[in-house]
Amino acid sequence: MTLDELPRGDRAVVTALDIRGGARRRLMDLGLLPGSAVHAEMTSPLGDPTAYEIRGALVVLRREQARAVHVEPEGR
Amino acid sequence: MATPLPTPGVGRTPEPPDAGGACASCALAPEATRLARLGLDPGRYSHVVALAGNPNTGKSTVFNALTGLRQHVGNWAGKTVARAEGGFSYGGVGYRIVDLPGTYSLLSASADEDVARDVLLFGRPDVTVVVVDATRLERNLPLVLQVRQITGRVVVALNLVDEARRHGITVDVRHLARELGVPVVATAARRGEGLPDLLAAIEQVATTDDPPAPLRLVHHDPELERAVATLADQVAARFPSLPNTRWVALRLLEGDPGIEAAVRDGSLGDQAAPTVGAAG
Numbered sequence: 416m417t418l419d420e421l422p423r424g425d426r427a428v429v430t431a432l433d434i435r436g437g438a439r440r441r442l443m444d445l446g447l448l449p450g451s452a453v454h455a456e457m458t459s460p461l462g463d464p465t466a467y468e469i470r471g472a473l474v475v476l477r478r479e480q481a482r483a484v485h486v487e488p489e490g491r
Numbered sequence: 492m493a494t495p496l497p498t499p500g501v502g503r504t505p506e507p508p509d510a511g512g513a514c515a516s517c518a519l520a521p522e523a524t525r526l527a528r529l530g531l532d533p534g535r536y537s538h539v540v541a542l543a544g545n546p547n548t549g550k551s552t553v554f555n556a557l558t559g560l561r562q563h564v565g566n567w568a569g570k571t572v573a574r575a576e577g578g579f580s581y582g583g584v585g586y587r588i589v590d591l592p593g594t595y596s597l598l599s600a601s602a603d604e605d606v607a608r609d610v611l612l613f614g615r616p617d618v619t620v621v622v623v624d625a626t627r628l629e630r631n632l633p634l635v636l637q638v639r640q641i642t643g644r645v646v647v648a649l650n651l652v653d654e655a656r657r658h659g660i661t662v663d664v665r666h667l668a669r670e671l672g673v674p675v676v677a678t679a680a681r682r683g684e685g686l687p688d689l690l691a692a693i694e695q696v697a698t699t700d701d702p703p704a705p706l707r708l709v710h711h712d713p714e715l716e717r718a719v720a721t722l723a724d725q726v727a728a729r730f731p732s733l734p735n736t737r738w739v740a741l742r743l744l745e746g747d748p749g750i751e752a753a754v755r756d757g758s759l760g761d762q763a764a765p766t767v768g769a770a771g
């Protein structure tokens with residue numbers, strides 16, 4: 416699944432980034448690399464953007480950015 | 492654009508702006524550390540030190556403790572909009588020190604990252620101190636590795652170790668130093684803890700004739716290596732005084748718009764160099 420589909424409160428691990436160029440670099444700089452743990456924290460009223468906890472910081476992503484991040488959800 | 496926010500609940504308690512400077516100065520007694528704070532004007536100086544790091548790692552707190560200045564300290568991002576410069580002397584030798592804007596990376600296109608990158612890449616400081624947050628090491632290390640790709644003249648200030656202790660986090664400083672190939676000094680800059688050791692490490696790196704080589708990313712792809720080498724040669728031919736042509740070539744291949752524009756209009760390396768490069 417992709418990160419935009421991760422329900423609020425759930426955790427996942429990044430498996431791949433399906434995006435190229437500067438946008439890919441931007442996501443990597445925010446800490447989203449294969450193996451990174453992600454926690455969906457808060458969603459704004461319209462569901463976009465969403466705040467995620469990544470490597471000890473809150474990071475806000477637009478849906479189109481989150482859609483490029485493939486994740487393996489963690490069983491709860 | 493995605494915006495990193497402070498993490499609620501796990502952040503440090505905000506302090507009144509002045510508390511940091513005052514406390515750091517009482518703990519770092521100048522006579523005990525051969526330190527003289529020289530404020531804005533370092534006078535004659537032998538070495539240039541750049542302070543890099545993620546936002547809110549304590550760069551300005553370190554800067555203030557060493558210079559005696561009151562560069563704004565606080566618990567939010569985007570405070571150091573441009574670089575701030577000051578001076579100190581240590582062991583009778585003058586240092587000029589530059590407090591850079593906080594960045595997570597040197598590779599994305601943002602004004603803050605461009606300032607930090609230009610100073611590190613083209614200003615060629617004698618020492619780059621990367622101030623990292625001991626409670627968020629995983630988030631902080633990518634920048635350390637990016638700086639290590641540019642230079643071996645690096646000291647890592649593992650700051651906020653007091654916070655780390657409070658969270659039950661212990662960092663194996665010697666192991667980290669071995670992995671990174673540069674000195675790592677544990678500090679709690681707000682209390683002045685570790686700053687004498689930090690100064691000693693800065694002096695050592697500033698004066699060594701034999702710094703560690705910049706880290707070289709190994710690409711297991713001969714075609715990519717060929718492309719980098721070819722491009723790096725062309726960059727070197729066009730900009731003969733430029734260090735790190737390989738780094739520039741990699742950025743070009745990645746499609747970095749800022750570097751691309753600077754190569755196109757011939758201004759690559761023009762910024763940052765005049766002020767910082769003025770070191771004797």
Ligand SMILES: Nc1nc2c(ncn2[C@@H]2O[C@H](COP(=O)(O)OP(=O)(O)O)[C@@H](O)[C@H]2O)c(=O)[nH]1
Pocket residue numbers: 503504505506511544545546547548549550551552553563564565566570571593650651652653654678679680681682
């Ligand atoms: N507990 C603790 N707080 C610190 C330390 N160093 C800096 N701070 C605090 O962390 C916050 C950010 O510091 P600042 O120097 O502005 O960070 P900068 O963004 O990297 O320049 C301020 O509230 C400082 O007082 C430290 O070693 N320990």
Ligand SMILES: [Mg+2]
Pocket residue numbers: 550551552563564570571
């Ligand atoms: Mg600052």
